[in-house]
Amino acid sequence: MSALSNSNWDRRNVLRAAMGLAAAGGLTACGGNTGRSGGGSGDSLVQYFHAYGEAGTEQAIKKYAKAYKGADVTTRWITGDNFESKLFSSLLTKQAPDVFEFHPQLQMVKSGQVADLSDLIDPVKDDFNPNDIKSHTVDGKIYGIRMIDDPxxxxxxxxxxxxxxxxxxxxxxxxxxxxxxxxxxxxxxxxxxxxxxxxxxxxxxxxxxxxxxxxxxxxxxxxxxxxxxxxxxxxxxxxxxxxxxxxxxxxxxxxxxxxxxxxxxxxxxxxxxxxxxxxxxxxxxxxxxxxxxxxxxxNGGWSMFVNAKSKNLDAAKEYVKWLWIDQKEYQEDWALSYGFHIPPRTSIANSATKLKSGLPAEAVKLFTDFGHFDNxxxxxxxxxxxxxxxxxxxxxxxxxxxxxxxxxxxxxxxxxxxxx
Structure with a gap:
């Protein structure tokens, strides 16, 4: 793995930029597009990711998107150190993404910014770390799907x-x-x-x-x-x-x-x-x-959210379900092939041989014994x-x-x- 660049956003810092941003404007200068999927329903979706430092991450996300046949999915890979400000200023505009990664925040729910994903998660709810479910739940509804846990x-x-x-x-x-x-x-x-x-x-x-x-x-x-x-x-x-x-x-x-x-x-x-x-x-x-x-x-980490105000809400939810609920192979790849992360899906974590021995196993034990999740x-x-x-x-x-x-x-x- 290549060393992380100074120019990459300090993505796991618990201090994240304030969300109530007044600035508006698109992200025309940020990131780049993936290859498009080969057809499908004709829906076009845009997803936002911050620029992970680990080599291969951008290519992996674009590979997953290209494999999806239900819609044309474009990825904006946001470089620099102000992912949050770019994301949330974009959410105030017509250029807002349909799907984006972030962290569970109650004010996003209260403002109607993120869609209720309970119908996607409920069938597999018992296969998620219960702490990840709890940290994304408001009034019995689940907002966001955990992708990786980062102790x-x-x-x-x-x-x-x-x-x-x-x-x-x-x-x-x-x-x-x-x-x-x-x-x-x-x-x-x-x-x-x-x-x-x-x-x-x-x-x-x-x-x-x-x-x-x-x-x-x-x-x-x-x-x-x-x-x-x-x-x-x-x-x-x-x-x-x-x-x-x-x-x-x-x-x-x-x-x-x-x-x-x-x-x-x-x-x-x-x-x-x-x-x-x-x-x-x-x-x-x-x-x-x-x-x-x-x-x-x-325990830090990242979750996938659907923009509740997306014009393609149903298509966005279908894509998120396909990738972060159905495609366990991609979920395991994302968690374990580009640095080590703990898969939030219990079934994937239990079969992750890379985490079964040595120092990775010690890390999992620390996570289990001493871990604290976001409120x-x-x-x-x-x-x-x-x-x-x-x-x-x-x-x-x-x-x-x-x-x-x-x-x-x-x-x-x-x-x-x-x-x-």
Whole structure:
């Protein structure tokens, strides 16, 4: 697999661009077309994908589309670092895609932007990871079909930890201490991504807290989260954290090239890391924070949605059903041939031999034991507000309590918009 390009969108960053975009306009300069399918009903569909970094992904999506005979399917492969803004500005225009990938967000449902796909999923609902069903369900209806699950955890160089006589950290204090012992004049102890937003959800989960609770109230503002922010500030100022790396956390280069001893990343990077480091590669979950904390793994991923306002709604749903429900061979190919991802379909995951042994099997176990999925109600505005907490209290020297108070006010406003 080729290294991920700096120009590619940081696709698994939990901080995703705000959705309530006022800008309108088409995407005439973005992406390219696939080959067209060979006929069929005469319907024409357009689907949007962000530019994945793994080699072969664009060709695969276009191959799947070309194989479909029910409609002519054109793929817009959106390059650059602003996929969301291009997608959502397009959704306000007549050039809106019929089908697009994104993440479950309640405001998309509330605004009538995404179609109810319950009729497609219900016959095979029991074959999906129940957490993926839950994260796409609103009032008993399912919006979006999960394509891939992307657990995120720490990778580390075993030899570097052994030489420094460092045990694998299980608490955040131990991670901070390990970073100090692992740092040399050439290597930094830990890499958490260039702006630290990649770990903003696991800070909450590892402190034993949650984003918002079952009653749609704030659940992240706890003493444990405050403690975690203070410890991360200590790490940030220690000189033992890799800052301004050439590529971000989703790219394996920082660990592979020896810039750091421990790197936060996703399962998608595992084949490239194994190819570079062999048996010197290990993984562990984000360490627990405080006495109430527990180790955690954030599960990112991508889902397919149908534009509820599409002029070809029925044709779009048929295509999505064909590809992401019926074509298990393509679903397995998408999950396992271009980096490693966990298939959301239980039947495919259970037969995935690439995930049955060694480090991939360890990753699946971390996913199973420590995984946290997106909450469809914890929307982009809320995520952005918490990202500002990271910026204020970790990257700068702000008071975590005050930063969280400011975040609370913004999140409360959004919760009232969504729930009254």
């Amino acid at each position: 995120q955890f720490f990778y580390y160089r075993k030899s570097m930890l052994e030489q420094a006589k460092v045990e694998v950290p299980t608490t955040l204090e131990e991670l901070v201490e390990a970073a100090a012992k692992l740092t040399t004049d050439k290597v930094k102890g830990v890499f958490l991504g260039n702006d630290l937003t990649a770990i903003q959800n696991v800070i909450i989960f590892s402190a034993g807290a949650d984003t918002i609770d079952a009653n749609n109230k704030i659940a992240y503002h706890t003493d444990g989260v405050v403690d975690g922010l203070k410890q991360l500030r200590k790490l940030f100022t220690s000189g033992n954290l890799l800052l301004d790396a050439p590529t971000n956390f989703w790219d394996p280069s920082s660990l592979n090239q020896g810039l750091c001893a421990i790197q936060w990343g996703g399962m998608w990077s595992m084949p490239a890391m194994q190819a570079a480091l062999g048996d010197d590669l290990g993984i562990f979950p984000f360490p627990k924070i405080g006495s109430s904390g527990k180790q955690s793994v954030y 469809i109600s914890y929307d982009q505005t809320m995520q952005t507000a918490f990202a500002e907490v990271i910026a204020s209290s970790v990257r700068k020297d702000g008071d975590p309590e005050k930063a969280l108070d400011t975040c609370d006010k913004k999140v409360d406003v959004e919760l009232k918009k969504l729930f009254g």
